Amino acid sequence: MSLIKEFKEFAMRGNVVDLAVAVVIGGAFGRIVTSFVNDIIMPPIGIALGGVDFKDLGYVLRDAYISEGGEEMAPVTLSYGNFIQNVVDFVIIAFVIFMVIQGINRLKKKKEEAPAAPAAPPKSEVLLEEIRDLLKK
Template sequence: MGLLKEFKEFAVKGNVVDLAVAVIIGGAFGKIVSSFVNDIIMPPLGVLLGGVDFKDLAVTLRDAYTTEAGEEMAAVVLSYGNFIQNVVDFVIIAFVIFMAIKAMNSFKKKEAAAPPPPPAAPPKSEVLLEEIRDLLKNK
């Protein structure tokens, strides 16, 4: 029972829950970026490059063939077009993360640079007691 209790405390801690939420949001964000790259960025880029569809960019290393036993073997293909799209996805995601971290660091610097609040004025009774003390010292 002790191990189960320790695991429950670990799993319910804020940082583990925050991490789980971040993974879920990150997965959804990845889908949005992939759609943005595939549906918004790559088509105009392909048109600018002469009607190239990046998904079709590939080099065939070996054509498909049929073995002597009648088995069909698939072609061996290097799909570098998909690689280009994944690189663009990565660059966009990395840039967005960079901007988010830069914004967070900016907020942290502003908080650190803000002067600390002035100390609260002592209560009136304390001021009176200090005055009485000073008067008694002078006598």
């Protein structure tokens, strides 16, 4: 019974919940960036390179053939166009994450640099200073 209680405490701890939320949002963000690259970035690049669709770029290592058993075997290809597209995805995701972290760090730095308001001295210290000033007079 205590094992279940310990697991609940672990799962409800702030860091675990934050990590779960980050993973879900990260997955959704990855799909958005992939769509951005596939649907917005790569088509103009393909047009600029003469109407090339990067998904179709590849080098055929072995053509399709029919096996001895009569089964059609798919061609073996190196899909370097798909690899290029994934590299572009990665670079964009890494850059956006870098920019977000830079923004967060700047906000933290501004908070740290903000001068703290001087703390008011305790009443007893103020009273002692007044007594001292009176004695000087």
